[in-house]
Amino acid sequence: MTQPGRRREGALQRREKRLAYALLMPTFLLVLAVVLLPLVANFWISVKPVTLADLRPPTLILKEQVRGDFAAAGDNARLEYRYRNSSITYPLEAVVFNDTLPSGVVVTSLDPACDLEKAGAGIRCDLATLVAKGRGKIQIGITATKAFGGDKSSFKASRPTVRFSSYNVMTSFDFTLTNFERIFSAAEFWDVLKVSIYYTVFGTAGALLFGLFAAQIMQKTFPGRPVIRGLMLFPYVAPVIAVAFSWVVLFDPFSGAVNAMLMQMNIAEGPINFFGQRMVTIHIFGYGISLPMALTMVILFEIWRYFPLSFLFILARMQSIPSDIYEAAEIDGASPIQQFWFLSLPFIAGILAVLFLLRFIWTFNKFDDIFLLTGGNAGTRTLTVNVYEQAFAISNLGAGAAVAVVIFVLLLIFSVIFIRFSPKDAG
Amino acid sequence: MKIWRHGLFGAVLAGGVWASLWQIVVTIALILTTGTGLTLQAGPAMLAGMAGGMIAILFRPVGRLLRHSAGIIVVALLIWGFTLGAPFDPDNLLQRWQSWTALAITATASWFSLSATIGEMLPVMQARYACEKFYLRLLWGLGLTMFVLIVSIPFYVMVMTSLTSQQSLLANPLDFSIDPSVGAAVLFRSYIELFTKYDFGTLLLNSAIVSVATVLITLIFSVPGAYAVAKLRFPGRKWLSGSVLLIYLIPAIILVIPLYAVFSQLGLRNSLLGLCIVYPATTIPVALYMLRGYFAGLPSELDDAGLMDGLSRLQIITRIAMPLSTPAIASVALYVFMIAWNEFLFAFMFLDDVKLFTLSRGIVSLNSSEVPRQHLMAGAVIATTPVLVLFLWFERFLVSGLTAGSVKG
Structure with a gap:
């Protein structure tokens, strides 16, 4: 009785397994194609001297033209092929093209590079190797016979077929470490790394603290609370492009309201370029303190935009705390700060840790915000902005990919540290 | 004292x-x-x-x-x-x-x-x-x-x-006073010009197409996947539900160079189709994670009853699991829509053709000294309004979606 039962279960299990894999397959393939393979490809590109121009592979540009009158029988003309190597760096090798001639055309003289094909209706030209930027032309004398249709455009009807082999830097097996040498030896690389760390640490901690504060405020019931809770999520929900440009407009040195307000109230003497000035010196009690201005501004933006997320999670967690423990604490005479410190905080410690971890990584990965606010200028270039800068502004894809590799390695290190030290009951 | x-x-x-x-x-x-x-x-x-x-x-x-x-x-x-x-x-x-x-x-x-x-x-x-x-x-x-x-x-x-x-x-940068007597045509000049001169109607349509397509593709892929992870037993299930979120931690900026290179060769780069491939790939893991949690909460007895009545597993998904999890699907859809509508990096890198611009891409091109700030901000309002309206309308769904989205518990 048990034997067949077990076998049946095995068959069912196999079917279930197959079904599960079938249901997951599309997701797996898409993620593989768009996330995992590019991740590997990024490593590949990072050890290759690739520039943006290499994305257009070298090719032979060939133009065909008949020079002279060529319509009636007996007309003589020249058939001309102009060719050019499109690449400015790589040669084309073993270049050969074939072309079919219209009926009624007889070849009178041939270029040494070309042969008539056996059937007589076609030509084959062997251009051998064509250096970078190399160009030239081939001329063939032709005569029309009675069979010719009388229309020169019939030459264009048959497009020449071209064959060649060329060097493609993307698929070759030549590797180099110049990309890494270049990014590590660049004077600003360590600055970029430092800015990245500052931005990530202060952005994450600030957003978390503001979120915690906002959650404490919104836990109390008061009239208009639902409206204000919705309002508090606006910065996170609105498109980054809209809020980033609003900040740029608000803090504009010439037409921005903040600068005008500061000058109106005699707090600032002249316009301050909040997003364009690297350092600012603040005088307090005669001491001058230098602060990075643009970096502080992008960190403030980061806090402003992402505190709603922390707020939402912390509020959700706090509302799940049973209220009777607070009542018990009240009876025991615990003060509000004691209640927060010894009751609320232990309850939300897990979510705080998880939020810190996720926000840390996401802030580290953030590109849009800084790119839109400052374009990575004035001392705000983080590693992610540097990827863009190297790959697309300087057109050195290889160097950009190398920076991306650095980001990935740092992310791995962060993850390992977080996994080791994260509280086991997190969430 | x-x-x-x-x-x-x-x-x-x-x-x-x-x-x-x-x-x-x-x-x-x-x-x-x-x-x-x-x-x-x-x-x-x-x-x-x-x-x-x-x-x-x-x-x-x-x-x-x-x-x-x-x-x-x-x-x-x-x-x-x-x-x-x-x-x-x-x-x-x-x-x-x-x-x-x-x-x-x-x-x-x-x-x-x-x-x-x-x-x-x-x-x-x-x-x-x-x-x-x-x-x-x-x-x-x-x-x-x-x-x-x-x-x-x-x-x-x-x-x-x-x-x-x-x-x-x-x-006077501080003067935000509105004078209604100038008439609507003057007051809303920047909006009118954006739609007539800068073709914002097309941009709006492109954004809508890409976002809706992303939502649909994400749901088509993630609903069966989430059901499989939640309800079916197979080797690798534990590992999969743990590692799916790791995908979410990989920054887009690492993927953008290889995708740019490959999509250029395939002719997918300067096209909305390209975006409709990339966006779902980044949202599906989250969607799968969110839906998995909800499906796992549905009683398995319902599935068993369905199997008894001769339904196939696919029919169970469409006739039992999906109708019961409408709130979860709604919040996933809203969350994904928001991500796709607001996305900037890939739209910025991939699209060159003005006719194909999404709103994010189009508004960046307004940020120049030749275009008045008024137009830039009008563009920002146009991009913000749809998400905010959706958000206020379905706040409950979106909030639960956000909280379920990235962190468990």
Whole structure:
């Protein structure tokens, strides 16, 4: 009785397994194609001297033209092929093209590079190797016979077929470490790394603290609370492009309201370029303190935009705390700060840790915000902005990919540290 | 003696803080709505508030109406007196009714804040509990005011700048006053020009196409996948549900170079189809994670009953699991829509053709010195409105979607 039962279960299990894999397959393939393979490809590109121009592979540009009158029988003309190597760096090798001639055309003289094909209706030209930027032309004398249709455009009807082999830097097996040498030896690389760390640490901690504060405020019931809770999520929900440009407009040195307000109230003497000035010196009690201005501004933006997320999670967690423990604490005479410190905080410690971890990584990965606010200028270039800068502004894809590799390695290190030290009951 | 524990000290402090804060807020609001150059008198207002706080805690008339109306009048008189009869504009720039309204608002707001902060406190030494309660009330009010202001000001500036011409913006950056008498065509000039000259209708349509397609593709892929992870037993299931979120931690900027290279070769780069491939790949892992949690909560007995009745697994998904998890699917759909609508990096890198621009891509091209700021902000309003309307409409779904989205528990 048990034997067949077990076998049946095995068959069912196999079917279930197959079904599960079938249901997951599309997701797996898409993620593989768009996330995992590019991740590997990024490593590949990072050890290759690739520039943006290499994305257009070298090719032979060939133009065909008949020079002279060529319509009636007996007309003589020249058939001309102009060719050019499109690449400015790589040669084309073993270049050969074939072309079919219209009926009624007889070849009178041939270029040494070309042969008539056996059937007589076609030509084959062997251009051998064509250096970078190399160009030239081939001329063939032709005569029309009675069979010719009388229309020169019939030459264009048959497009020449071209064959060649060329060097493609993307698929070759030549590797180099110049990309890494270049990014590590660049004077600003360590600055970029430092800015990245500052931005990530202060952005994450600030957003978390503001979120915690906002959650404490919104836990109390008061009239208009639902409206204000919705309002508090606006910065996170609105498109980054809209809020980033609003900040740029608000803090504009010439037409921005903040600068005008500061000058109106005699707090600032002249316009301050909040997003364009690297350092600012603040005088307090005669001491001058230098602060990075643009970096502080992008960190403030980061806090402003992402505190709603922390707020939402912390509020959700706090509302799940049973209220009777607070009542018990009240009876025991615990003060509000004691209640927060010894009751609320232990309850939300897990979510705080998880939020810190996720926000840390996401802030580290953030590109849009800084790119839109400052374009990575004035001392705000983080590693992610540097990827863009190297790959697309300087057109050195290889160097950009190398920076991306650095980001990935740092992310791995962060993850390992977080996994080791994260509280086991997190969430 | 710890003076800060005394009720009188607290009341004076709260009065000073609130009156100066509201004086600042109302002055700024006045400047922004009238465009006049006013002088900020936070110091005198603070002294007035301190006096008000002292009066408020020492004299407590019985009866709410009497107490509040007397309080407001006293605070108003104090502010008026301490600012030498000109609370906002010593230079007489405002109309008289504007000054009086502003004073009334400042006094009312200051009084109610003050009275709520003081609560039932008496002018005696306070016990630790009452003392903490008092200071937390003060902090609560300050925090709430601060959050409301810092969140709403950039949005206010966004909307108002979109209605202000470049000349008047440069002439007086503080003048956000709206003059309805100029007519709708002048007021909404930037919006009209964006739709006629800059082809924002196409941009809006492109964004809508990409976002809706992303939502549909994400759901088509993630619903079966989430069901499999939640309900079916197969080797690797535990590992899969743990590692699916790791995909979410990989930054887009790492993927953008290889995808740019490959999509260029395939001819997918400068096309909406390319975006419709990339966006779902980044949203599916989250969607799968969110839906998995919901499906796992559905009782397995329902599936078994369905199997007994001869339904196939696919029919169980479409006829049992999906109808029961409409709220979860709605929140996933909203969340994914929001991500796709707001996405900037890939749209910026991939699209070259103006006809194919999404809103994000199109608005970046408005950020140049040749285009007035008014147009840039109008573009920002156009991009923001649909998501905010959707968000306010379905706030409940979106909030639960966000909280389920990235963190478990």
